[in-house]
Amino acid sequence: xxxxxxxxxxxxxxxxxxxxxxxxxxFFLIAxxxxxxxxxxxxxxYFTYTTEMLTLNPEGYSLRWYQDLFSSSSxxxxxxxxxxxxxASTILATTLGTLAALGLSRSEMxxxxxxxxxxxxxxxxxxxxxAAGMFFFYSSVGLAGTYxxxxxxxxxxxxxxxxxxxxxTLVGFDNSLVRASAxxxxxxxxxxxxxQMPLILPGVISGGLFAFITxxxxxxxxxxxxxxxxxxxxxxMWSGIREQISPTILAVATIxxxxxxxxxxxxxxxxxxxxxxxxxxxx
Amino acid sequence: xxxxxxxTDPSMTDHMRDGQMVTADGTPLKASLKRAExxxxxxxxxxxxxxxxxxxxxxxxxxxxxxxxSVDNPQITSTLPRTLEAMEAWDGQGxxxxxxxxxxxxxxxxxxxxxxxxxxxVRLNYEISAARGALTRTARQVSNMEAPYKEKFLDAHRxxxxxxxxxxxxxxxxxxxxxxxxxxxxxxxxxDGNIVLQNENRRIYVxxxxxxxxxxxxxxxxxxxxxxxxxxxxSSLPMRYANxxxxxxxxxxxxxxxxxxxxxxVLLQQQGVINELLVWAGFIxxxxxxxxxxxxxxxxxxxxxxxLPFMVLPLYSVMxxxxxxYVRAARxxxxxxxxxxxxVYVPQTLxxxxxxxxxxxxxxxxxxxxxxxxxxxxxxxxxxLIAYHMQTSLNWGLAAALGTIxxxxxxxxxxxxxxxxxxxxxxx
Numbered sequence: 001x002x003x004x005x006x007x008x009x010x011x012x013x014x015x016x017x018x019x020x021x022x023x024x025x026x027f028f029l030i031a032x033x034x035x036x037x038x039x040x041x042x043x044x045x046y047f048t049y050t051t052e053m054l055t056l057n058p059e060g061y062s063l064r065w066y067q068d069l070f071s072s073s074s075x076x077x078x079x080x081x082x083x084x085x086x087x088a089s090t091i092l093a094t095t096l097g098t099l100a101a102l103g104l105s106r107s108e109m110x111x112x113x114x115x116x117x118x119x120x121x122x123x124x125x126x127x128x129x130x131a132a133g134m135f136f137f138y139s140s141v142g143l144a145g146t147y148x149x150x151x152x153x154x155x156x157x158x159x160x161x162x163x164x165x166x167x168x169t170l171v172g173f174d175n176s177l178v179r180a181s182a183x184x185x186x187x188x189x190x191x192x193x194x195x196q197m198p199l200i201l202p203g204v205i206s207g208g209l210f211a212f213i214t215x216x217x218x219x220x221x222x223x224x225x226x227x228x229x230x231x232x233x234x235x236x237m238w239s240g241i242r243e244q245i246s247p248t249i250l251a252v253a254t255i256x257x258x259x260x261x262x263x264x265x266x267x268x269x270x271x272x273x274x275x276x277x278x279x280x281x282x283x
Numbered sequence: 284x285x286x287x288x289x290x291t292d293p294s295m296t297d298h299m300r301d302g303q304m305v306t307a308d309g310t311p312l313k314a315s316l317k318r319a320e321x322x323x324x325x326x327x328x329x330x331x332x333x334x335x336x337x338x339x340x341x342x343x344x345x346x347x348x349x350x351x352x353s354v355d356n357p358q359i360t361s362t363l364p365r366t367l368e369a370m371e372a373w374d375g376q377g378x379x380x381x382x383x384x385x386x387x388x389x390x391x392x393x394x395x396x397x398x399x400x401x402x403x404x405v406r407l408n409y410e411i412s413a414a415r416g417a418l419t420r421t422a423r424q425v426s427n428m429e430a431p432y433k434e435k436f437l438d439a440h441r442x443x444x445x446x447x448x449x450x451x452x453x454x455x456x457x458x459x460x461x462x463x464x465x466x467x468x469x470x471x472x473x474x475d476g477n478i479v480l481q482n483e484n485r486r487i488y489v490x491x492x493x494x495x496x497x498x499x500x501x502x503x504x505x506x507x508x509x510x511x512x513x514x515x516x517x518s519s520l521p522m523r524y525a526n527x528x529x530x531x532x533x534x535x536x537x538x539x540x541x542x543x544x545x546x547x548x549v550l551l552q553q554q555g556v557i558n559e560l561l562v563w564a565g566f567i568x569x570x571x572x573x574x575x576x577x578x579x580x581x582x583x584x585x586x587x588x589x590x591l592p593f594m595v596l597p598l599y600s601v602m603x604x605x606x607x608x609y610v611r612a613a614r615x616x617x618x619x620x621x622x623x624x625x626x627v628y629v630p631q632t633l634x635x636x637x638x639x640x641x642x643x644x645x646x647x648x649x650x651x652x653x654x655x656x657x658x659x660x661x662x663x664x665x666x667x668l669i670a671y672h673m674q675t676s677l678n679w680g681l682a683a684a685l686g687t688i689x690x691x692x693x694x695x696x697x698x699x700x701x702x703x704x705x706x707x708x709x710x711x
Contacts, residue, residue, distance in 0.1 A: 011620055022516045025509045026531045029591060032546035033538055035556055039549060047549045048559045096334040103330025108323045115331055122342055124697050126649020128666040129346065129686045132673055136352065137345030156342040159334060217539045220651055224673070237541040241548065241656055250549070253542040260537040264530075267537075 033257055040065055040250035047247070065251040075252065078236040085147065085232060086215045089154035093211040096155070097162025098204050102196075104163070105170040116163075123160040130157070131224040138225050145227030153221045158211030165210065169203025169274060202274035206267050213263060350690070353683035356460035358406035359452060362399050363390045367456040370449065375476075379449055384432035391418075391425045409678060410451045410462065417442035450476065463684035488668070488685065495664040498583060499647040503594075505587045506643050507636065510594035514635075518602035529599075536592035544656050547585040551576040551657070577659030585653050590646060594639040601635030634703070641700040645693055665689055 007015070041061040044050055052060025069075050100119060103109060122130065134153050135144065143149030173196070181191040197204075219234040226235065233252065240249045304312035360367065365386035373379040394400045400422040407414035417440035428435045436443040454476060455462060465471065465478055469486040473479045480486070513532070517525040535543060550556045558572040567573065575581055605628065613623035651666035658667070665685065672682035 014620075018512065019516070022513050025513050026528065028509065028588065029535050030531050032543065032550055032588065033535060036542075036546040036549050046554065047552065048554055048556055096337055100331045100334035103327045106323070106327040106330075108320060109327040109331070110324055115335065118343065119331075119334060119338065122338065124645065124693065125346065126651075126666065126689060126693055128649060128651045128669050129349070129690050130342065132669065132682060132686055133345035133347075133349035134342075135673065136349055136679070152341045156338055159338065163334070213537065217541075219541065223670075234539065234541045237545065238652075238656075241541070241545060245548070249545055253539070253545050256539045256542050257534075260539065261534065264533055264537045268533075 036250055037254050037257065040247060040254040042247055042250075045247055047245075047250075065247045068246075068248045069251045069255075072248070074231070075233075075236060075248070078231050078233045081230055082216055082232040082234075085150050085154060085230070086212050088147075088151045089158055089215045090208050090212040092151065092155040093158035094162050094204060094208040097159045097207060097211070098166050098200075100159075101163050101166035101170060104167055105173070119163050120160040122157045127218075127220040131220045134221060135224040144225055145230070147230055150222060150226045150230050153225050154215035154218055155211075157218065157221070158214045161210035161214060162204070162207035165207035166200060166203045169200045173199060199277060202270040202277070206270045206274075209263055209267055213260075346690075349683050350687045351683075352679055353463050353687050354459045354461070355680070356406075356455060356458060356462075358399075358402050359456045360458055362394045362403045363387070363452065363456065365390050366452065370453050370456075373449065373453070375450060375453065376446070378433075378444065378446055381431055381433050383449070384436050384443075385430065387436070388425050388428055388432045391422045395422045395425060406455075407448070407451065409466070409681070410455065411442075411448060413440075413442045414448065416440070417448075447474065450474070460680075463680040464688075466681055467684040467688060488665075491663070491665050491668060492688070495648060495666075498579070498586075498662075498664065499644050502583060502586050502590060502647045503640050503644045505583070506591050506594035507640060509587070510591055510598055510639065511632075511636075514595050514598040514602050517599055518605070519607070532592050532595045532599075535588065536596075540589065540652060543589055544585055544653050547581065547588065548576060548657060551581055551584065576657050577662070579658070579662040581657040581659070582654050582662030582664075585657050586647055586650060589653060590643045593642050593646060597638040597642065598632065598635040601632055601638075605631045637703040638700070641696060641703065645696050645700065648696075649689060649693060 038053065038061075039047060039049070041063065042050065042053060043060055043062045043064065050060050054060075104112060104116060104119075109115070130153075134149075138144040138149045138153070143152070177195050177199075178191055181195045182188075186194065216232075217234060219232075219238055222230070222232050222235045223238070226232070233256070237249055237252060240246065306312055306315045366383060369383045369386035370379060373383060391400065394403060400418055404415040404418035407418065421436065421439045421443070424435075424439055442448050451472075454472065462472075466481075467488050469481045469489045470478045471481045513528070517528050520528070548555070552558070553572050553574070553576075555576075557575065558567075561567045562569050562572065575584070609631070610623050610628050613627040614620070618626070648664075649666055650664060651670060654662050654664045655667055655670070658664070666689070669682050669685050669689070672678045672685065
């Protein structure tokens, strides 16, 4: 978007003002995350930059909050819990969600709108309401305060993302491939694993990643349904912020930011691969 | 193969019988096709069934049960059946007569033995605040009481001399109640059983709903204000630069909610980065640090930041499809830049604005974590009060009523969203 040659002076000025405004908005988006990262290396237990840090004096920096984090049994336990619950609920959500998306993409599917509405309802209902409902129900069947309870709850929250991404991948799927495979003598299972699965795999994986991040980042359900033994990373951060805020939280946050950069890159690469496979231009 | 094709194809005539198409084994083609279609329908349903059943059990039924809790009212009917029967003769004016007190004594004796007095006391306490004390104290003495009971009850607690408690028992002595909704809407019953406004100092919820609505509208407006320019910029840049800038939107989007909330605490608190910077630059003195957190300002800033990507993503995907030639055409026809932008460009972005706005509004109206952590008193939203009644006051009926009202509001909004953009929610 260069300034067109016919633009007047006012328009030229506006062009630069607009770019500066946009720069400020991008700064607003990224700054909180970027500013927080160096503070996790602060020697002092403060949430602000010390003079040593600003003058880039190495004595102002340390890894003490990271040491703190890795030697704390409750933090390490929460990391373990987050991974267990995240992976288990992702597997459940991805399996059920992919199957459902395959059914939903069939043209003969009856009551499609209604079923789709029911399947994505966990994404629409406010979390506090889901958490309240699950709290009553899971307590009454003895699942509150168990790993299974939290895993089932998180899987329910993750399935809409899998359904949506896999359905989107299937929109571009050429059904004559399935017919070709069948006419060449492959049974439905073989057709699925050899023909359909490789083509929709990027969608399945990115749906799975969405489900994982949903569970990994989820706190409201954990606050209501989980017990002391199932404390996850967000749950530990929650009590860290409410009770004794220490820069250890910033160390955790920094690690999580690195983690989300890795996830973001993966999803982006998958999206491009999927579009390439479906013959769309990457973009 | 349809019937139309077959009729024009002479080679198909041996598959005709009595003017009907038949398959090789002699069944009519129509029936056979229908059966095949039904089978395919069932197969499609079988794929969806596991998830549907799973969500039914783990999600939809629990929420249904929670909603039922907002009208469920078993405590009085189950513990005071004799009293309710005896009260049928009572006209609702003044104190009831001896038989009612005698029945109450019998009910309370049994309730004390079954240890169900506690539930009853808690339930009645929602309606009148002295009920818990009156019931627990009376229930302890009731086994030693003898007729006439009316005097003994009046001695045991002054509440039994107040006709209101009997009006409440009569009104709430039904399996379903509206009283949680009455309280959730800041109403109460007067002496004649009419629903009237609560005392001014006890009106909380309607104001909180309105505040939640206003804050969500404000946040939606702010995300639009900030999201529109950058979406516009990205959609007009070459793909290479746009993708680079997209990282600024996607990185916060993928970063943990608690990390982003923590980041805002670090920035906004009294000893935080922004205040230190302002003091250092001399804009404010060290004693007048700005209170930007634990109030509404903090909630709105943090939530605008957190929800901005949800506005940018749909806006950007719509703007990318708008051909730049329309604005150029408007300019060449003599429109000035503002008119070309406002009359030609903006109307084409409306689907994106609608989708983003409804999405942000739906998410923010049910937000819990950020207001709870950075909201303080003035930044609380309705979700925080639902959580309070769930976890602290343990008035689950009221929590369910407040939640049901919120849920119905969100579902209506979602329906509007669906009408605007269809069920096509875009991710990433």
